[in-house]
Amino acid sequence: MTTTAAPPVTAPASASSRKRPGRGERHGSAYVFLSPWILGVVLLTLAPMAVSLYLSFTDYNLFDAPRWVGLRNYTDMFTADPRYGRSVGTTLLYVVVAVPLKLALALGVALLLRSTHRAKGFYRSAFYAPSLLGASMSIALVWRALYNDGGTVDEVLSSIGIHTGGWVADPHLAVFVVALLSAWQFGAPMVIFLAGLQQIPSDLYEAAALDGAGWWRRFVSVTLPMLSPVLFFNLVLETIQSFQVFTPAFAISGGKGGPADSTMFYTLYLYERGFSASHMGYASAMAWVLLLAIGAVTLVLFRTSRSWVFYTNEGA
Template identity: 60%
Template sequence: MSLTHEANRSAKVGKPPRRPQSKRPSRKAAETRAGYAFLAPWLLGFIALTAGPMVASLYLAFTDFHPIRGGEWIGVDNFTRLFDDPRFLDSVQVTVTYAVVGTPIKLAAALGVAMLLNNRRRGQGTYRSLFYAPSLIGASVSIAIVWKAMFNDQGIVDDIGDFFGTWQGGWVGDPSKTMPMMILLTVWQFGAPMVIFLAGLKQIPGELYEAADVDGAGPWRKFTRITLPMLSPVLFFNLVLETIHSFQVFASAFIISGGRGGPANSTLFYTLYLYQRGFGQGQLGYAAAMAWLLVIVVGIITLIFFRTSRYWVHYTGEGR
């Protein structure tokens, strides 16, 4: 039956003629293929550089693998050996101390400076840039070298202390001072959380502070009753990120200790010891087990943060 005859027949019964089906692919299918084509480089990179190495390291964690002599399957022996390793326990203690002490001080410094910069004043943009600059360069190898030179014996910190009659004798070689030195380094890099805090402070309605002024509330009461509750989502975000970062510190500890974690294992951070085992001693299976244990611990800590956030994180418009 011809198309013309079908059209005439459809017109007689009051129905529109059927259009011939196109053999071209639909526009939606074409857009889908184009999307996958644009995603392909990222997908290949993710598989080759992230997912693939993760699967390989998970396999290595259950083997006694050496890059030269190969390896054999040993099950969970690597994980059980960890807790019999005194240097591993030292690295856990150093990292936990750094995270528990350094992270709150860094967030407190970031919040304090953000509150100061939240007030309008001349040169405000310059001040923000100056305070943010250490976060751009603080994690580099060059800054770690400078930091080591500053706190070394006869460094600038010793010179300043000697000028005021409190000569220190060098922080780098003193096990009791290396942790404060590392914490000062991370606190000095408070620019990133400071910017996030500053953005959160801008979102707090000024009417709340005006109402508090009418009620006669002081600065501390306004801070605890208005600023902290309204800023709690931002504080939660910064707390999670900075805690994760504190467990990943490596470059500064490697440079300052010369890759040894000394003196007396006082700078033997978890990732530094992992590096020593995996790339210094060739125990890739042991290092992989350490890496996966770190992933599990950080995941548990993050889960705890999210579970407990319901008790202290308050969102605008949230029903109570």
């Protein structure tokens, strides 16, 4: 009797032996999915920045071809343009006033909302609502009407014997109208502060109370140190935004930075030089100086944060 050998059984290929896409194929797929973002960055951000940098070294009036002038725009900016200096001073005054005031209001309201138990959702929505309106032209015009001569604020102050004649027309008060508008829209930093406050352990407050600490000592020794990373985050964001303020100043001043250039903010003067006076090369130089200034201020904030910002996970 003859026996026939069974055919050899082939084991199924394991998952590890299957062909995997190479590193080049994976990178190629990633670049395909990233291509819309890459094109957007190149065409809408990097290319306009490069053109603006080139125009900052030229004399360009939007109608004729740019003419290379080297550093003349930059030297004129710092040596031959007194209005540029006033715009820098006005912007710095606004930043110094608006940012601390806005953060103080946001933190104060966040502390109140944290201790509120009834209708908490309603109060949060009500205080956040002004921020939803944004820096729109309509809101700025309403704000101008409130602080103008004969407006609501002027009438209220006049009823108690304080006669200002309207803040908008006063060169010493006009900039504070814009600062108050910014401070009124404190909803975004308030929400961030409220989220940070809810992360502070209640045990710290209980221990401080057992040691006899009052509400002010608990605020200084517990709340502020534990909230310092959130405070730093809000400070950086609000400072950067304040340097770029434009719409409220344009609406309140009627687009002219008045009275007596008291609301001639940096961006408003940049707009005037670029589009009203058709000195786009000069305006481009101003834009790059603003970019470098904001970068320098942000760097200073990060450097100084090492002495007052405390992270609970340090050394972990």
